Amino acid sequence: xxxxxxxxxxxxxxxxxxxxxxxxxxxxxxxxxxxxxxxxxxxxxxxxxxxxxxxxxxxxxxxxxxxxxxxxxxxxxxxxxxxxxxxxxxxxxxxxxxxxxxxxxxxxxxxxxx
Amino acid sequence: xxxxxxxxxxxxxxxxxxxxxxxxxxxxxxxxxxxxxxxxxxxxxxxxxxxxxxxxxxxxxxxxxxxxxxxxxxxxxxxxxxxxxxxxxxxxxxxxxxxxxxxxxxxxxxxxx
Numbered sequence: 485x486x487x488x489x490x491x492x493x494x495x496x497x498x499x500x501x502x503x504x505x506x507x508x509x510x511x512x513x514x515x516x517x518x519x520x521x522x523x524x525x526x527x528x529x530x531x532x533x534x535x536x537x538x539x540x541x542x543x544x545x546x547x548x549x550x551x552x553x554x555x556x557x558x559x560x561x562x563x564x565x566x567x568x569x570x571x572x573x574x575x576x577x578x579x580x581x582x583x584x585x586x587x588x589x590x591x592x593x594x595x596x597x598x
Numbered sequence: 599x600x601x602x603x604x605x606x607x608x609x610x611x612x613x614x615x616x617x618x619x620x621x622x623x624x625x626x627x628x629x630x631x632x633x634x635x636x637x638x639x640x641x642x643x644x645x646x647x648x649x650x651x652x653x654x655x656x657x658x659x660x661x662x663x664x665x666x667x668x669x670x671x672x673x674x675x676x677x678x679x680x681x682x683x684x685x686x687x688x689x690x691x692x693x694x695x696x697x698x699x700x701x702x703x704x705x706x707x708x709x710x711x
Contacts, residue, residue: 520702527602527689528702573641588641 486511490574490589497564497596505559505592507548507574515576517541517550517557522571522591531559531572564596602703604690610709611680619675619706623692628670631700633689634659641689647673680710 491506509515519531519541532541537552546561557574574589603622611617623630632644643657647667658664662680667673677684687707691700 525704527604527704528691528700530700 486515486576486578486587488574488576488587488589490572490592492590492592493571494593494595497594499566499596499598500563501596503559503561503564503568503594505572505574505594507557507559507589509555509557509574509576511555511576511578513578515578517548518575518577519546519548519557519559520573520575520588522573524570528573564594566596566598569594569596602690602692602701604688604703604706606706607704608707608709610711613682613710614679616676616678617680617708619677619688619690619708621673621675621690621692621703623671623673623690624701626670627692627694627701629693629700630667630673631691631693632665632673632675633691634686635689635705636686644675644688677708680708682710684708685710 488509497503516533516535518533520528521531522528531546532543532548534541534550537550540547540549546559548557548559550557559572571591571593573591576587602624605620609617628649630647633641634644635641645658645665646654649670662678665673665675675688685708687705689702689705691702693700
């Protein structure tokens with residue numbers, strides 16, 4: 485079945501460090517890929533998305549490129565801030581089908597220290 | 599409202615009691631979803647409502663779980679005879695019918711003691 489695998493957390497970085505959170509997927513068909521972020525005490529928010537191979541999603545300094553050959557969608561940011569501390573979820577959705585076909589990874593807790 | 603609103607934000611209940619969780623979706627969003635997030639685990643899909651169509655209940659873990667939605671407005675998720683393994687954050691999301699990305703509420707943290 486479809487699945488999303490994220491690097492295990494927690495991840496702790498110093499401010500201005502480079503961030504990578506790995507995400508790989510398995511899917512039948514051609515999924516759209518998403519990164520969601522959950523800040524402390526808040527709901528999930530869409531961070532960025534990519535709908536086809538080689539697309540790059542970007543927002544708030546975060547980027548992720550849809551790599552079909554490696555089935556990956558790694559999240560990167562060149563210089564993290566304390567305010568980036570949150571839980572990050574990678575997700576995929578097939579281009580057709582039911583609501584259930586939005587599949588989330590287990591989430592990666594990021595803590596950025598000043 | 600501007601976002602998806604869930605209540606209560608926190609609920610502590612005794613094992614065996616029934617609980618009811620509420621979700622107010624964004625006005626105009628015809629699709630509504632319930633998810634469960636257990637500690638250290640990913641989101642689990644529970645149930646999906648789309649307009650007046652029959653809901654997709656395929657993610658409900660047992661018959662103790664049920665959900666209702668009145669038209670395109672408020673939804674309630676009911677858990678009967680709660681068990682400790684029901685402890686989790688229950689997240690609601692809504693979306694316009696054809697959009698793939700969902701707007702999530704801040705969740706209800708349920709603790710069964």
